[in-house]
Structure formats: structure tokens, C-alpha cells
Amino acid sequence: MNIQHYKLNLDLLKNTSTPILYSHQLDKKSRFIDVTLTANDAEVTLDSSMTAVLNATTNNVIVAESQNCTISDNVIVVELTDNVLSLPGVTKCEIILSDNGGAIITAQHFIVKVTEKAINDKSKFEPAGSNLATKKDVNSAIETASAKMIAKDSLLNTSTSINLTSLEDTEQTANGVTISVKNNKISLIGTSTSAVNFILKLKKSVTLERGKAYCLSLQNFNNIKNSGCVFYPASGQTATAISSSWLLSGVSAFKNAVATYTATTSAKVDSIRVSIAANRLVDNSCNLQLEQNNKRTAYSNPDLIKSNIKPELYQVPNYTMHYLYVSNDYNENTDGFGVTKFNSILSANDSISDNSYRNRYTIVVMAGTYTDMQDRYAGLSDVKLIGYRGVMMKDYVYYESENIYNPQATIIKWDGAIGFDKSTLKSEDIIKKCPFHLDLNVHTHIKGFTFDCKNIRYALHLESGGTGYATEWTVANCIFKWGGRADCVDYAGKTTVPALGCGHSFGEIGLIENCKIIPTDCTVGYQNHENADNSDFGLSIKTGSNITIRNCDFGGTEIQARTLKGEYSDTPNILTIDRCINISEVKKLYAAPATKCDWTVVENLNKGE
Incomplete structure (x- = not known):
């Protein structure tokens, strides 16, 4: 048949x-x-x-x-x-x-x-519902349902999402800021010397019908610490805002907010105006969506989606893994360059926007010495910088060398003092620089690299920001050649900047294993602190963070477990140090308003006691 x-x-x-x-x-x-x-x-x-x-x-x-x-x-x-x-x-x-x-x-x-x-x-x-992919989280969820289930049952309570705005590709520079649009992605970089407005034209104007509700939303910011822009739907040669109240800023977007508007008379949107105040640093990118609805449907809160999906969808986890490749040998003439092949970890990471539980990525870095971040940020001060410079690790994105058991072959080199006058260099100039920053609640790992670094924040920055219930990470088979901040005039003679600087959260799970620290101008290998519970979701009880350091050589440096908050968990944070060597001391510390160290430290160091 x-x-x-x-x-x-x-x-x-x-x-x-x-x-x-x-x-x-x-x-x-x-x-x-x-x-x-x-x-x-x-x-x-x-x-x-x-x-x-x-x-x-x-x-x-x-x-x-x-x-x-x-x-x-x-x-x-x-x-x-x-x-x-x-x-x-x-x-x-x-x-x-x-x-x-x-x-x-x-x-x-x-x-x-x-x-x-x-x-x-x-x-x-057998089509699924409206037969349109709406939210990336919905796409992820429905992968595990059979075609018959999708056709027979109404599993998802979602609406078809249509973005009414399609932006023309452009690049504009004014007052120290460059803004570009490519394939509907808006990118900004620079520091505004004075207030500036950019007008981004639509390929086709959108007519707002009287009495109907419209929703404006921003998604996929590549640096959620960095804001400073306001987005207005606008019309006409001077890009007059349709309504002064119908706007979104970077800050509101970070909070998952949207802006809604109901037209009192028919109106036309033919551009998006982006306004930036004076003296604002912007280093960001995002997508913009305008749809006829009174709430955002294109990118939905995963917790809300779960409540509308039958439990059987989550009984058998499965996922697709995509691979991106990084090499110093790749350039614009390389087949797949900019899509699956890149010449920096940063650019490969920035290209990913659809990562999720069921749509994962691994960035594989070929052997070589990588100085791309050192070169890119040489001489750029971090003073007044809101976000971080370096790779912001993403959820279900993993970072590996091509041979994770040979970290000596793949080296990330970054001396933050390059480009500065060392006689005036201060820690505030380089405090936001680090090869990898843990980007809040993520699942990720870093395996098989040598970090040859100094004069930056740390060799590795694991800061989950108090949202750690959804955080699980591993750092494995890495070498840290760490030189502290010896070239900063305000750190001269100080050796307490750790190789691994960590801020852990309730419920966070972390593992550091098979790593080696080779220190110069440094006496601290691992230093942590706990964070207040900043999550808006949680477990039935508050569980502390669970961090394990296993089979590591600390090169004569110390481990510091610290409490900086006055609020304590009923189930304290646990740091387990298992079969590690060359640790000079394990310290439990606290600072006001704390009155004790809220960490349980379990040592298995084979001391022969």
C-alpha cells in the first residue's frame, strides 16, 4: 500500500x-x-x-x-x-x-x-499539534514521545509562536558602540562615549491592529551580567517609539520579563530603536521577538512546560549531542568555518543558542596553544565592566581537548598584564578576565586542558551565583600553571589569589579530579565560599552543596573552605578531599556576618594517623 x-x-x-x-x-x-x-x-x-x-x-x-x-x-x-x-x-x-x-x-x-x-x-x-516548533524546551521534551502519542494525545498546552519582526542585516557604529544584525541576531560591543540611538529596520513593516495585544521579548543574551540597552518598537524616519511604556531593557530580559502593548488605534512598526545611555559598556548579543499575544510563547519557562507534559515523557532521558571543533589551523577558507569549525573556544561557545537537556553540545579543541582571549582583551581594562570576559559556560555544553588524557597538548594561555603598563596595572583592571566562568545554573564539564595563566581573576572561575539547584559540573585531567597577580601593583608580594576560585550554592554538585596545580606567586590552590539561596525554585528540603576534590596534586598550595553569610543551611555544605597530595593546609574560615564556617570538610589524605 x-x-x-x-x-x-x-x-x-x-x-x-x-x-x-x-x-x-x-x-x-x-x-x-x-x-x-x-x-x-x-x-x-x-x-x-x-x-x-x-x-x-x-x-x-x-x-x-x-x-x-x-x-x-x-x-x-x-x-x-x-x-x-x-x-x-x-x-x-x-x-x-x-x-x-x-x-x-x-x-x-x-x-x-x-x-x-x-x-x-x-x-x-503524524504531525504534532500545530506542526510548528515553538519553544526550544518544548522541542526537547517531545523528542521522547512516539509519533502515535503525539498524534493521539494533547500533551502540550502551548500556542503557535510567530515572530512578526524580521530585521535587515546591518552594521552601524556611533559614539564608541558598534551594533550589528545578522540572521535576526543583534550584537553589540563597545563603551558609549555619550548617549546614542540606533535604528534597526525591519525587512517588512508590521501593522498593529487596534484592540489586539502584542508582546515584546528578548532572548539568548550571551552575557547575563551585562546590560545597558533599551529596545523600543518604533516607526518612521526618526524611529518614534510606538509607546514610551512598550520597551524592554537588558535587565528586564535577564529576569525573563516581557513587555505587552494593546494598540488603541492601528499602528505600524517598521524598526526597532536601541537606546544606550552615556558611559555604558555593552558586549552582548540577543534575539528579539514581537508576537500577537499577551504573553511570550516562543521561549517558555521550563518549569511551566513540565506541568503541561505527561510524566512519561521524562521516564527515559535521551538527547542529541552536537560537536563543534576548534583549531588554530581553521580560517575563513575552512569548510564549515563559523558553523561547526572555529578558531577560538569563545566564538564556538557564542555560536550556541539552542542548547538544552535534549540538545547538547561538545566543543572539542585541537592540540595547540590558544592565546585568542589574551589577544582579544589585551590592554582592555575591566573597570566599570558589568559582566565577565572569557567563556561563559552554558547549560549542557561541554568543553574538551581532543585528547582529555594529554592536557599538555592543548594549552590556554592568558597573561592579563599584556597590553598594560605593569607599573600602573591594578587588579581592578583584570578582575573580570578568566578563561572559563561558570554561568549560574548549568550542567557542564571541562576536561583535558593546561591553563597557563596569570594576572587574571583566577585560572578557573566556578561561581554558580546562588542558583545551584540545577548546577552539576566536573573539572578533570587539567593542569593549572598559575601565577597569581604578581604584576599588579596592589598585589605586589601577595600570594593568596587562588588557582580555582569558587562560589557554591545550595544543592550544587561539583567534582575536581585528576588535576595538578603548578604554582608561582601563589599559595592557595582552591578557595571557595557559599552563596545565599538566590533561586526561585528548590527541593523539598534545602540541601547543601556537595563538592569533591579527588586524586589531585596541589603543588604545595592550601585549600580554603569559607563561609561569608550569616544564614546557615540545615544540611551544611560538604567538601570532600579524597586521595589528594601536596596540600600545605586545609583551612575552615568565616567572615562577618558569619559566626562559624558552615562547611563539613571530609579528608581522606592517607596521613597514616
Whole structure:
């Protein structure tokens, strides 16, 4: 029996989410998709001389390359062959439509999710709800549901999200700040010398209908410590704000806030105005969404989503792992450069925006010595900097050398004094610099690097900011050649800047194992403090942090467990030091308003006592 064709409409002008289709594996049947192209819901006429091909990858494996599609009666017929459906997982499909001269007219995308279960000959594509991918968290959740469950049950209480704004690509510089837009991503860098307004034009204006509610939201900031911008929907040559109350700042976006507006009369939005006050440092990027709704639906709170999903979705965890590669040898001429291949860990990390529990990334760094962050930030003072300089580790993104058991081969080198006059260099100039910063509540690991660093914050900064219930990390097989801040005039003669500086949270789980510290101008290997509970969720009881240091050589430095807060946990924080060597001393410390050290330190140091 023939499998029915599935109909799919792709609008060229609307910035909708990528459509997702569901298929199956092992039944030896092709799938056919009849694709119709529209422009603002008006059908696009396809000339008989046009050609269309399919490219597809599953888990970064090419399963279709320039596979011919047929064009008939204004429809592109796409065949998903056995080869395309041969692997379970997320299959990313691209249709390229070209004219008779070979020039590309458009490239359109959709996703096919292939299950492992074989089905009978009567089966066909089964769409999920509205058949549009809305929130990345929803996408992650529904990967574990079978096609039959999705078709039969209403598992998700979500609305289709359509972004009404599509920004023109641009780059503008004024008053010390550069703002650019590429593929609807807004990026800013610099420090404003005076107040400045940037106007970002829309490819197509949006008409706000009288009496209808609209929502403005910002997502995917790459540095949540750094703000200083205000975003207004605007209209006209001078980019007049539609409403002075309808705006979003970086700060409100960090708090997961949105701005809503109900038009009293019909109004047109043809630009977004970005306003920056004087003397504000901006080093950031974000996405902007405007939709017809009274609340944000594109990126939803994971906790709210879970309440609308049947528990069976979480019984069998599974995920897709993507791999990005970093090498000093890569450049603009490298195939895949800027997509899967990068010449710095920082740029690879910044490229990731769809990381989640079920959509993970590993950044693999080839052997070599990397000074890209040292070069990028040489001579740039951290004074008045709100955020950090370096890699902000992301949730379910992992960082590894190409051989995690040979850390000597992959070296991250950063001397923060480079570019400064050492006779005037102070710690405040370099205090926000570090190769890796733990970005609040994340799951991550760092494995197989040598950190040859000095005159920066620490060799490694593990600061979970009091939101540690969702934090679990590992640092393994690393060497820390740490020189403290000996070249800072206010630190001359001081050797107490630790190689690993850590701020732990309730419920946090951390492991440091098989690491070695080689100190110069440094007497402290690991120094921590606890954080107040800043999370807005938690466990049934407050559990302390649980940090383990195992099989490490501290090179004659000490370990410090510190309490800085006056509030104590009913289940205290635990630091376990297991089979480590060359520790000069283990200290339990506290400072006002604390009156005791709220850490339980468990030592297994084979002292022979």
C-alpha cells in the first residue's frame, strides 16, 4: 500500500519557527512531502524551468546531498528515501530552489524526527499539534514521545509562536558602540562615549491592529551580567517609539520579563530603536521577538512546560549531542568555518543558542596553544565592566581537548598584564578576565586542558551565583600553571589569589579530579565560599552543596573552605578531599556576618594517623 503524501506549507516572508514532521524507521517505505511555497499566505508560482534539491543531515551525518525533487502543479515533491530515514534522531532538511541558470532563489528548512520503532505499511507522517516548533524546551521534551502519542494525545498546552519582526542585516557604529544584525541576531560591543540611538529596520513593516495585544521579548543574551540597552518598537524616519511604556531593557530580559502593548488605534512598526545611555559598556548579543499575544510563547519557562507534559515523557532521558571543533589551523577558507569549525573556544561557545537537556553540545579543541582571549582583551581594562570576559559556560555544553588524557597538548594561555603598563596595572583592571566562568545554573564539564595563566581573576572561575539547584559540573585531567597577580601593583608580594576560585550554592554538585596545580606567586590552590539561596525554585528540603576534590596534586598550595553569610543551611555544605597530595593546609574560615564556617570538610589524605 502506498504511503500518503504529507502536505507542508512554507511561507517565504513570515519568520515562523521551523516546521517539525514525525516519521518512522525500518519499515522500508519512503515518505513524500508536497511542499507549497507562499508569501504572506499568497501562493508562489513556480516556473517549470526551476529545479529543487534536498540536503539532509541526521546527527551531523549527511543522509541526502543534492537529491533531486520534482516540481509539478506548483508543488515541490520531496521524497525521503530509506537512506534519509535510516538513522533515528533529528534529521535537518533543506530544500534549495534554483532558477534555470543555477542561481539560488530560496533555501527553506524543516525537520523530520525519526523514531526507532518499526511500523506497518499504513503508517504515514503524524504531525504534532500545530506542526510548528515553538519553544526550544518544548522541542526537547517531545523528542521522547512516539509519533502515535503525539498524534493521539494533547500533551502540550502551548500556542503557535510567530515572530512578526524580521530585521535587515546591518552594521552601524556611533559614539564608541558598534551594533550589528545578522540572521535576526543583534550584537553589540563597545563603551558609549555619550548617549546614542540606533535604528534597526525591519525587512517588512508590521501593522498593529487596534484592540489586539502584542508582546515584546528578548532572548539568548550571551552575557547575563551585562546590560545597558533599551529596545523600543518604533516607526518612521526618526524611529518614534510606538509607546514610551512598550520597551524592554537588558535587565528586564535577564529576569525573563516581557513587555505587552494593546494598540488603541492601528499602528505600524517598521524598526526597532536601541537606546544606550552615556558611559555604558555593552558586549552582548540577543534575539528579539514581537508576537500577537499577551504573553511570550516562543521561549517558555521550563518549569511551566513540565506541568503541561505527561510524566512519561521524562521516564527515559535521551538527547542529541552536537560537536563543534576548534583549531588554530581553521580560517575563513575552512569548510564549515563559523558553523561547526572555529578558531577560538569563545566564538564556538557564542555560536550556541539552542542548547538544552535534549540538545547538547561538545566543543572539542585541537592540540595547540590558544592565546585568542589574551589577544582579544589585551590592554582592555575591566573597570566599570558589568559582566565577565572569557567563556561563559552554558547549560549542557561541554568543553574538551581532543585528547582529555594529554592536557599538555592543548594549552590556554592568558597573561592579563599584556597590553598594560605593569607599573600602573591594578587588579581592578583584570578582575573580570578568566578563561572559563561558570554561568549560574548549568550542567557542564571541562576536561583535558593546561591553563597557563596569570594576572587574571583566577585560572578557573566556578561561581554558580546562588542558583545551584540545577548546577552539576566536573573539572578533570587539567593542569593549572598559575601565577597569581604578581604584576599588579596592589598585589605586589601577595600570594593568596587562588588557582580555582569558587562560589557554591545550595544543592550544587561539583567534582575536581585528576588535576595538578603548578604554582608561582601563589599559595592557595582552591578557595571557595557559599552563596545565599538566590533561586526561585528548590527541593523539598534545602540541601547543601556537595563538592569533591579527588586524586589531585596541589603543588604545595592550601585549600580554603569559607563561609561569608550569616544564614546557615540545615544540611551544611560538604567538601570532600579524597586521595589528594601536596596540600600545605586545609583551612575552615568565616567572615562577618558569619559566626562559624558552615562547611563539613571530609579528608581522606592517607596521613597514616
